[in-house]
Amino acid sequence: MRRSVRRLGVLAAVTTLVLAGCGRDDGGSEAEGEATLGTGVTSEPCPDAVDESKGCIYLGIISDLTGVFAGVGVPLTDGGQAFWKRVNEEGGIGDYEVDVTTYVKDNKYDPDTHAEVFAEINDEVLLIAQSLGTIATEAMLRDNDADELLVLPATLGSNWLFEDRVLEIGTSYCAEGMNAVDYGVDELGADKVAAVHFPGDYGDDTAVGARIAAEARGADFTDITTGPGADQQTAAVAEVLKSEADIVVVATGPLELAAVVGGAVSQGFQGKFVGAIPTWNAALLQSPAAPAIEASYLWASSFPGYDADTPGHEAMREAAGDAPANEYFAMGWSGGYILKALLEEAVESGDLTRGGLLEIASSMSGDIESEGMLPDGSGNYAGDPNEAAVRVTQLFTPAADTDAGVEPMGDIFTGPTAEGHDFTEACYLQK
Numbered sequence: 001m002r003r004s005v006r007r008l009g010v011l012a013a014v015t016t017l018v019l020a021g022c023g024r025d026d027g028g029s030e031a032e033g034e035a036t037l038g039t040g041v042t043s044e045p046c047p048d049a050v051d052e053s054k055g056c057i058y059l060g061i062i063s064d065l066t067g068v069f070a071g072v073g074v075p076l077t078d079g080g081q082a083f084w085k086r087v088n089e090e091g092g093i094g095d096y097e098v099d100v101t102t103y104v105k106d107n108k109y110d111p112d113t114h115a116e117v118f119a120e121i122n123d124e125v126l127l128i129a130q131s132l133g134t135i136a137t138e139a140m141l142r143d144n145d146a147d148e149l150l151v152l153p154a155t156l157g158s159n160w161l162f163e164d165r166v167l168e169i170g171t172s173y174c175a176e177g178m179n180a181v182d183y184g185v186d187e188l189g190a191d192k193v194a195a196v197h198f199p200g201d202y203g204d205d206t207a208v209g210a211r212i213a214a215e216a217r218g219a220d221f222t223d224i225t226t227g228p229g230a231d232q233q234t235a236a237v238a239e240v241l242k243s244e245a246d247i248v249v250v251a252t253g254p255l256e257l258a259a260v261v262g263g264a265v266s267q268g269f270q271g272k273f274v275g276a277i278p279t280w281n282a283a284l285l286q287s288p289a290a291p292a293i294e295a296s297y298l299w300a301s302s303f304p305g306y307d308a309d310t311p312g313h314e315a316m317r318e319a320a321g322d323a324p325a326n327e328y329f330a331m332g333w334s335g336g337y338i339l340k341a342l343l344e345e346a347v348e349s350g351d352l353t354r355g356g357l358l359e360i361a362s363s364m365s366g367d368i369e370s371e372g373m374l375p376d377g378s379g380n381y382a383g384d385p386n387e388a389a390v391r392v393t394q395l396f397t398p399a400a401d402t403d404a405g406v407e408p409m410g411d412i413f414t415g416p417t418a419e420g421h422d423f424t425e426a427c428y429l430q431k
Contacts, residue, residue: 035347035350035351035352036350036351036352036353036356037055037352037353038126038352038353038354038355038356039123039124039125039126039353039354040057040058040059040060040124040125040126040127041055041056041057041058041096041126041352041353042055042056042058043055044056045097046058046088046097046098046099046102047099047101047102048099048101049088049097050088050089050092050097051088051091051092051097054092054095054096054097055095055096055097056096056097056098056099057093057096057097057098057099057126057343057352058099058102058103058124058125058126059084059098059099059100059103059125059126059127059128059129059339060103060104060105060118060121060122060124060125060127060128060129061077061080061100061103061104061105061128061129061130062105062107062114062117062118062121062128062130062131062132062136062140063076063077063104063105063106063107063130063131063132063154064106064107064108064109064132064133065077065104065106065108066106066108067106067107067108067109067110068109068228068253069109069132069253069278070109071254071281071283071328072132072154072278072328073109073130073132073154075326075327075328075329075332076130076132076154076328076329076331076332077104077130077332078323078329078332079316079326079328079329079330079331079332079333079334080100080129080130080332080333080335080336081100081101081332082316082319082320082329082332082333083316083319083332083333083335083336083337084098084099084100084336085319086315086319087336087340093340093343093344093347094344094347094348095347096343096347096352098343100129102124103121103124103125105117105118105120105121107132107133107136109132109133110136111133111135111136111139114131114133114136114137114139114140115136115139115140115143118140118143118146122143122145122146122149126352126354126357127149127150127151127152127339127354127357128140128149128150128151128152129152129335129336129339130152130153130154130332130335131151131152131153131154131155132153132154132155133154133155134153134155134157134159134200134201134202135200135201137151137153137155137166138159141163141165141166146165148165148354148355148357148358149165149354150165150166150167150342150354150357150358150361151165151166151167152166152167152169152335152338152339153166153167153168155201155202156168156170156171156172156173156176156205156277157172157173157174157201157202157205157426157428158172158173158174158175158205158209158389158423158426158427158428159201159205159426159428159429160172161385161386161388161389161423161426162385162425162426164358164361164362164381165358167338167339167342167361167379167381169334169335169338169374169375169378169379169390170301170302170303170331170375170378170390171302171375171390171391171392171393171418172205172209172389172390172427173202173205173206173209173251173276173277173427174205174206174208174209174212174423174426174427174428175209175389175390175391175393175418175421176206176209176276176277176300176302176393177195177205177206177207177208177209177210177211177212177213177249177251177276178209178210178212178213178415178417178418178421179213179300179391179392179393179413179414179415179417179418180210180213180247180249180274180300180393181193181209181210181213181214181217181219181247181249181415181417182213182217182415182416182417182418183247183274183393183395183413183415184219184246184247184272184274185213185217185219185247186415188246188247188272189246190219190245190246190247191218191219191220191246192219192220192222192243192244192245192246192247193210193213193214193219193220193221193222193245193246193247193248193249194221194222194223194224194239194240194243194245194247194248194249194271195207195210195211195221195222195223195224195248195249195250195251196224196226196236196239196240196248196249196250196251196252196260197224197225197226197249197250197251197252198225198226198227198228198251198252198253198256199225199227200428201426201428202251202276202278203225203251203252204427204428204431205251205426205427205428206249206251206276207223207225207249207251207431208427208428208430208431209418209427210249211223212417212421212427213415213417213418216416216417217417222239222242222243222245224236224239224240224243226252226256226260228252228253228256229255229256230255230256230258230259231259232256233256233259233260233263234263236256236260237259237260237263237264237267240260240264240269240271241264241267241268241269244271245271246271246272247271247272247273247274248260248264248271248272248273248274249273249274249275249276250273250274250275250276250279251275251276251278251279252278252279253278253279254278254279254280254281254283254284257273257275257279257284257293257297258284258287258288258289258293259289260273261273261289261292261293261296261297262287262288262289262292262293264292265292265295265296266292269296271296272296272297272298273296273297273298274297274298274299274300274395275297275298275299275300276300277299277300277301279299280299280327280396280405280406282324282325282326282327282404282405282406284398284405285398285400285405290398290400293398294397294398294400297398298395298396298397298409299395299396299397299398299406300393300394300395300396301327301393301394301396302375302390302392302393302394302412303327303330303331303334303373303374303375303394304330304372304373304394304408305327305330305394305396305404305406305407305408306325306326306327306329306330306403306404307325307402307403307404307407308372308373308408310371310372310373311371311372312333312334312337312370312371312372312373313330313371313372313373315371316329316330316333316373319333325402325403325404325405326404327404327406330373330404333373334370334373334374337368337369337370337371337373337374338368338374338378338379341364341368341369341379342357342360342361342364343357345360346360361381362381362382363381363382364379364380364381364382365379365380365381365382365383366378366379366380366382366383366388367379375390375392375412376390376392377389377390377391377392378390385423385424386422386423386424389423391414391418391419391421392412392413392414393412393413393414393415393418394408394411394412394413395408395409395410396408396409397409
């Protein structure tokens with residue numbers, strides 16, 4: 001749990017300070033003036049340095065670049081790289097620039113591949129700036145060589161609230177499911193709720209949140225588990241129709257979403273669908289299911305949209321240049337603010353080691369300058385899990401005439417179920 005891991009972080013920081021007096025730490029770091037440099041930090045410049053007089057901080061990325069969620073992983077990676085390019089061009093982090101291109105690995109959304117590529121880069125990076133896949137990330141953190149490793153996950157499982165080594169941002173799938181149901185009850189008068197979802201951490205986390213909210217609001221709940229593949233959704237569509245739900249919460253991939261929404265609407269289904277973050281891809285608006293999606297689907301996110309009017313979004317869009325607008329690119333950029341705040345404090349403290357970063361992260365209270373790009377409450381790693389949980393949701397409607405294919409609908413909100421929920425364990429464990 002979060003508190004026990006934090007005590008490990010304190011012990012690690014103390015050990016680092018003791019060993020630093022001998023010029024080394026347990027990660028093989030070296031004393032560099034007043035700074036202690038650990039794994040993944042060098043006084044030599046980055047390969048593509050803007051200023052070759054600066055040292056280099058290497059961050060790793062393990063994402064899905066060719067698998068089922070490549071539509072998420074590729075733009076997330078591009079957004080993060082664009083963020084750090086801007087940081088380096090504006091002077092870097094103290095006497096260092098940040099490299100997020102040398103150690104980029106494709107896990108193909110496969111846990112075994114994730115473990116293999118992590119082993120390839122573990123001794124080369126200070127932390128993991130993106131790790132896509134909940135189960136694979138959990139396994140990586142249990143590796144004996146990762147006991148001080150910090151990770152920014154590209155997943156939103158509620159389990160991350162209970163792990164100090166994970167720098168979670170945004171609303172969990174579980175709380176998003178709660179907010180989707182509360183929206184359905186309060187705005188649509190829903191009294192029947194269904195959840196169509198993949199089995200496992202992502203889908204179950206969303207479905208459990210939807211179930212908790214349905215029970216709290218006195219609505220009937222139908223749980224519909226489905227597997228991957230657009231051509232494998234016949235049974236799910238039949239169950240949606242049978243449920244007669246007013247609101248259907250979906251936690252699949254985009255292809256499965258299109259098959260479920262298109263199939264159900266074509267057979268006369270009148271309810272609304274609210275999809276978790278990974279369900280969206282702008283290419284859906286060029287699919288045969290586009291009319292049904294435009295009429296019946298809402299996308300749930302806790303991040304401001306690509307076209308939001310903030311200084312951060314303006315800088316992000318400028319950095320993106322002629323690249324197609326993409327909500328996941330914006331999320332990849334947004335995560336950089338958490339790591340930038342962490343590294344700035346580490347450089348100021350003179351302790352650029354994994355143990356030092358773990359201790360700093362455990363004291364971060366959420367006061368992070370993100371130029372308007374992070375959800376309220378992000379970056380609170382000092383509070384207990386329930387205090388740290390982000391609970392806000394912004395709903396979006398498909399809009400083919402916008403840059404990213406969606407536009408915000410109404411204001412960001414927190415429903416009464418998420419507002420009052422006590423997070424004591426990962427929601428998907430309650431399946």
